[in-house]
Amino acid sequence: GIQVEQSPPDLILQEGANSTLRCNFSDSVNNLQWFHQNPWGQLINLFYIPSGTKQNGRLSATTVATERYSLLYISSSQTTDSGVYFCAVDTGNQFYFGTGTSLTVIP
Amino acid sequence: GAGVSQTPSNKVTEKGKYVELRCDPISGHTALYWYRQSLGQGPEFLIYFQGTGAADDSGLPNDRFFAVRPEGSVSTLKIQRTERGDSAVYLCASSLFSSYNSPLHFGNGTRLTVT
Secondary structure: OOOEEEEOOEEEEEOOOOEEEEEEEOOOOOEEEEEEEOOOOOEEEEEEOOOEEEEEOOEEEEEEHHHOEEEEEEOOOOHHHOEEEEEEEEOOOOEEEOOOEEEEEEO | OOOOEEEOOEEEEOOOOOEEEEEEOOOOOOEEEEEEEOOOOOOEEEEEEEOOEEEEOOOOOOOOEEEEOOOOOOEEEEEOOOOHHHOEEEEEEEEOOOOOOOOOEEOOOEEEEEO
16 A cells, blocks of 8 residues: 655754655655644644645645645744644545654744 | 534443444535544545445445434444454534545544543
8 A cells, every 4th residue: 555654753843943754755745734732632734735826824835746745834933832743645545644743833 | 513522421331331422523525534533543444325225335444333314414323242352533514516526524523432
């Protein structure tokens, strides 16, 4: 099956810093979504982004489908950004989730 | 409610027992997915419904697991003869049409513990 790798696996940031999270996938996909799982386990959809660039406040994402990767940018990080960030790729009927990036933002 | 609702939020059961986990998707969403998440791992696909039918059940680990969605709305995941390895958080998600062309919305999950 398709492989979805995320980097870095863990990240610690000082509040206010910027970061870039990466998602590489091994095959062509129909769609890609980014999720944030907060410390209470809730999964929140951040971006639905099969290609191109989208922005939502301090977050933005870019997917280059032809090169099989996506990037999630977090600017001016806040402690509430802490949690695990997952990318998930759609190959037809199901989404395959990546291994996640665990982000800790310290005040 | 406005979001995906899962009940119960926690379930503790003894090895060998039968359990049912319920998912109420967002109203009007035709696609429904079940995932399982173990500690430190990403969600693992179990089954996908489009309307009342299971479009893809390739993620169900074995025949102890079964899911239904009889009226195209509420879904129930059923686990027979539970084993300790079944302990995980079971997540349900829905989308307007399919994950191909609409965002996925997750519930808060059911934490299943098999003792």
